[in-house]
Amino acid sequence: MTTFTETEERQELRAAVRRLASKYGRDWFTEKARSGGKTTDLWLEIGKNGYLGINIPEQYGGGGGGIGDIAAVCEELSAQGCPLLLMVVSPAICGTIISRYGTEEQKQRWLPGLCDGTGTMAFAITEPDAGTNTHNITTTARRDGDGWVLNGRKIYISGVDEADNVLVVARAEDAKTGKLKPCLFVVPTDAPGLEAKAIAMEIVSPELQFQVFLDDVRLPADALVGDEDGGLVQLFAGLNPERIMAAAFSTGLARYALDKATAYAKERVVFKTPIGAHQAVAHPLAQSHIEIELARLMTQKAAALYDAGDDLGAGEAANMAKYAAAEAACDAADRAVQTHGGNGITQEYGMAGLLVATRAGRIAPVSREMILNFVSMHSLGLPKSY
Numbered sequence: 175m176t177t178f179t180e181t182e183e184r185q186e187l188r189a190a191v192r193r194l195a196s197k198y199g200r201d202w203f204t205e206k207a208r209s210g211g212k213t214t215d216l217w218l219e220i221g222k223n224g225y226l227g228i229n230i231p232e233q234y235g236g237g238g239g240g241i242g243d244i245a246a247v248c249e250e251l252s253a254q255g256c257p258l259l260l261m262v263v264s265p266a267i268c269g270t271i272i273s274r275y276g277t278e279e280q281k282q283r284w285l286p287g288l289c290d291g292t293g294t295m296a297f298a299i300t301e302p303d304a305g306t307n308t309h310n311i312t313t314t315a316r317r318d319g320d321g322w323v324l325n326g327r328k329i330y331i332s333g334v335d336e337a338d339n340v341l342v343v344a345r346a347e348d349a350k351t352g353k354l355k356p357c358l359f360v361v362p363t364d365a366p367g368l369e370a371k372a373i374a375m376e377i378v379s380p381e382l383q384f385q386v387f388l389d390d391v392r393l394p395a396d397a398l399v400g401d402e403d404g405g406l407v408q409l410f411a412g413l414n415p416e417r418i419m420a421a422a423f424s425t426g427l428a429r430y431a432l433d434k435a436t437a438y439a440k441e442r443v444v445f446k447t448p449i450g451a452h453q454a455v456a457h458p459l460a461q462s463h464i465e466i467e468l469a470r471l472m473t474q475k476a477a478a479l480y481d482a483g484d485d486l487g488a489g490e491a492a493n494m495a496k497y498a499a500a501e502a503a504c505d506a507a508d509r510a511v512q513t514h515g516g517n518g519i520t521q522e523y524g525m526a527g528l529l530v531a532t533r534a535g536r537i538a539p540v541s542r543e544m545i546l547n548f549v550s551m552h553s554l555g556l557p558k559s560y
């Protein structure tokens with residue numbers, strides 16, 4: 175029978191993560207961001223409790239659950255004001271790709287660290303010149319004896335300073351056809367020739383973005399994940415989890431913004447009654463409540479399809495969920511600022527910072543325009559526009 179509520183187990187997971195994250199909370203997160211601190215304590219605690227690797231198979235230190243579980247963890251952390259971008263990257267993108275396509279030795283080597291938080295992995299596909307058009311990436315992997323040499327440049331790579339390795343998408347020459355094909359390499363962040371430079375961003379978050387320069391970075395043969403010819407398929411395997419996680423990240427932030435706005439609207443009195451008694455204040459918040467619930471349902475559907483093994487169905491659902499969640503989050507943050515009046519733009523109330531944080535969800539990991547392109551083409555059968 176189809177049901178529209180999550181299992182009791184999933185609901186308990188949410189409650190447990192909520193309890194854990196509320197010990198840290200938004201003030202802790204903001205203080206870390208403003209003082210150049212890190213979220214390592216929270217990261218390791220969710221790792222120790224088994225939440226970080228909840229989607230990874232049990233034999234590699236994970237919880238044996240699905241994307242629905244790790245998305246629930248990500249959403250609840252966000253909803254407590256502690257959104258962890260690296261959850262999208264390390265366990266969900268890298269963890270999925272390595273679990274599904276890594277060799278047995280690679281799984282044993284890298285997955286336990288992803289699960290307990292001691293071996294975080296960043297993910298690097300975006301390049302300054304290629305941007306959204308990832309088919310145009312120029313980072314190359316050249317064979318060098320048994321191993322590889324990587325050269326290229328990546329941009330907006332999250333958490334390189336906190337990661338032990340980066341899963342880098344590069345292009346290798348096909349020995350038979352001479353054509354360049356995408357391949358995935360695990361590159362240690364301390365590898366000679368790798369340089370990371372932080373990009374000054376306006377997001378209030380301890381998690382930073384980096385330019386990454388790869389200059390003759392030498393890698394052993396087993397740095398190549400899985401099969402040399404399966405790079406594209408492997409890459410696509412990480413995209414649905416990435417979008418589902420990004421959606422969960424956004425809906426969590428939207429819930430956080432709406433909770434704050436609602437509480438403030440109940441308390442703040444300027445014309446005899448609390449401002450929430452005015453429909454001009456209440457209706458936008460009610461609208462956000464509905465939009466967040468829509469986005470959550472779409473995210474849960476996408477996760478359920480993915481966890482049931484329907485990669486194709488999950489593709490459309492994950493894209494649409496990510497779109498809906500980013501829109502809901504941007505609107506919720508904007509309404510939360512407005513509800514707070516002047517306080518909405520003070521650091522004390524921390525609402526204005528949410529504008530940029532939620533706005534990032536419209537751009538990354540895939541922009542709203544590219545999702546609209548996808549839906550136009552694949553859902554509606556309209557001609558390709560680019």
Ligand SMILES: Cc1cc2nc3c(=O)[nH]c(=O)nc-3n(C[C@H](O)[C@H](O)[C@H](O)COP(=O)(O)OP(=O)(O)OC[C@H]3O[C@@H](n4cnc5c(N)ncnc54)[C@H](O)[C@@H]3O)c2cc1C
Pocket residue numbers: 263297298299300301304305306307329330331332333383534537538539540541542543544547559560
């Ligand atoms: C906070 C943050 C964290 C990130 N973390 C990572 C990470 O860890 N790893 C990683 O690899 N990348 C990461 N990124 C990069 C992110 O995936 C890219 O920023 C995103 O894919 C957009 O690429 P771009 O910035 O080059 O924009 P561009 O490709 O230059 O696009 C600019 C604008 O043009 C629009 N546009 C482009 N082509 C079309 C078209 N055909 N039709 C309609 N509109 C179009 C886009 O939608 C966008 O609005 C991160 C980005 C941010 C902001």
